[in-house]
Amino acid sequence: MVVLFIGVIFFLTGYFVHKSKDKFQFIGRPIMLIGGAISLLGFSFASVMQIDAGRVGIASLFGQVQNSVLYSGLHFVNPLLEVQSVDIRTQNYTMSGVHNEGDKAGDDAIRVLSADGLEVTIDLTVLYKVSPIDAPRLFKETGLDYRDKIVRPLSRTKIRDNAVYYDAVSLYSVKRDEFQNRIFKAIEDDFKKRGLILESILIRNINLPTSVKAAIENKINAEQEAQKMQFILQKEKQEADRKRVEAQGIADYQKIISENLSEKQLQYEQIKAMRELAQSSNSKIIVLGKGNANMIMDTK
Numbered sequence: 410m411v412v413l414f415i416g417v418i419f420f421l422t423g424y425f426v427h428k429s430k431d432k433f434q435f436i437g438r439p440i441m442l443i444g445g446a447i448s449l450l451g452f453s454f455a456s457v458m459q460i461d462a463g464r465v466g467i468a469s470l471f472g473q474v475q476n477s478v479l480y481s482g483l484h485f486v487n488p489l490l491e492v493q494s495v496d497i498r499t500q501n502y503t504m505s506g507v508h509n510e511g512d513k514a515g516d517d518a519i520r521v522l523s524a525d526g527l528e529v530t531i532d533l534t535v536l537y538k539v540s541p542i543d544a545p546r547l548f549k550e551t552g553l554d555y556r557d558k559i560v561r562p563l564s565r566t567k568i569r570d571n572a573v574y575y576d577a578v579s580l581y582s583v584k585r586d587e588f589q590n591r592i593f594k595a596i597e598d599d600f601k602k603r604g605l606i607l608e609s610i611l612i613r614n615i616n617l618p619t620s621v622k623a624a625i626e627n628k629i630n631a632e633q634e635a636q637k638m639q640f641i642l643q644k645e646k647q648e649a650d651r652k653r654v655e656a657q658g659i660a661d662y663q664k665i666i667s668e669n670l671s672e673k674q675l676q677y678e679q680i681k682a683m684r685e686l687a688q689s690s691n692s693k694i695i696v697l698g699k700g701n702a703n704m705i706m707d708t709k
């Protein structure tokens with residue numbers, strides 16, 4: 410656009426010089442030709458607009474924003490149009506208590522009051538993007554500083570509004586996912602009304618007061634000790650059951666033996682044992698007893 414204006418100025422200057430009656434009249438025509446060439450070149454540049462990938466163009470003519478959107482690629486446009494390029498890729502805004510971790514330096518964590526009146530500190534990341542279709546409306550109603558006008562204040566407000574429904578311990582543990590889904594729905598609707606698409610809410614960290622943390626740690630330790638003791642008792646019970654079964658088996662075996670063994674059976678078993686002993690190469694002397702008489706026998 411600047412080149413076009415420069416060309417027009419050169420052309421008009423040459424025209425007036427050419428129409429004048431002074432001695433410089435002869436240079437008017439060359440200046441007009443140069444101005445015309447510059448104007449043509451500027452017109453060509455101003456008429457061709459390139460929109461990069463991941464961006465859309467918002468055109469305005471004398472302050473009037475056009476409803477149509479220029480998508481990525483080359484476009485032939487009115488050279489008088491002013492085109493503003495807007496990023497439509499996924500963006501993130503982080504609010505954290507860790508230094509230099511968030512979008513703002515220093516402690517930028519969100520401090521909320523829980524249902525039980527305790528102050529809870531939350532680190533949060535918001536993933537969002539500009540809706541391509543609604544980009545002209547966003548540009549017209551909010552401008553391109555929507556991060557500070559919409560994303561930051563709206564996210565912080567919705568988190569504070571919804572944290573009052575949960576106590577501190579629930580936010581930290583069992584209700585964390587439910588709380589995250591709740592604030593997602595609350596923020597999503599307001600973002601949509603303003604031309605933004607909410608993709609995800611990431612609760613990075615929830616910090617509880619020191620006294621509450623200590624109570625939670627003590628409770629966890631007590632539960633772990635109880636589980637450990639329950640495991641030991643169960644193991645001892647299983648060992649006792651095993652010994653009881655083993656003892657019952659021994660008792661049943663002894664009962665069966667005592668009921669079924671006769672005197673002749675015992676003598677037969679004794680003879681078998683002596684025979685095997687006599688056949689052993691390590692046996693030297695065998696003592697056999699029958700009644701009150703004893704016999705010593707050398708197996709050699």
